Amino acid sequence: MASLDCMVRWCAVLSLVSSILTLTLIACDRFFGIVFAMKARVTERRSTLLIAIVWILAVTLSSPILVYRRQFVRQWLDHTEIWCDDTWPPVSQSAVLAVILKTSFWFLTNRLAELLVNQLTIYAISGTTNCQSNVS
DSSP states (O other): OOOHHHHHHHHHHHHHHHHHHHHHHHHHHHHHHHHTTTSOOOOHHHHHHHHHHHHHHHHHHHHHHHHHEEEEEEEOSSOEEEEEEEOOOOOOHHHHHHHHHHHHHHHHHHHHHHHHHHHHHHHHHHHHHOOOOOOO
């Protein structure tokens, strides 16, 4: 298990990840509030669920630091050096290749999903404006 100093650093990472996810959630709420102004907003029950999901994701994404971060001590002549560092297990070459392939696949699907969301957003915005010009 990690030492207290490493746990404090984990709390900083947890705070960072939860802040980023919360700001992303707020931005999405504002986006849907502007694009679909006449539709129902986020209810109190749904917002509670979304905040819980944000914190579960934040803990999940920052948890490897708790598992793989260790405190090291080095004694010098005039002082003791104490630091936290990652101690990831050694990886085989096939595992590195698998990570590269999975990352490439994730990147490709992420870009395709982003393109799809952009096109649907443009379609939704253009469908709500109903601006038609009468060109003779």
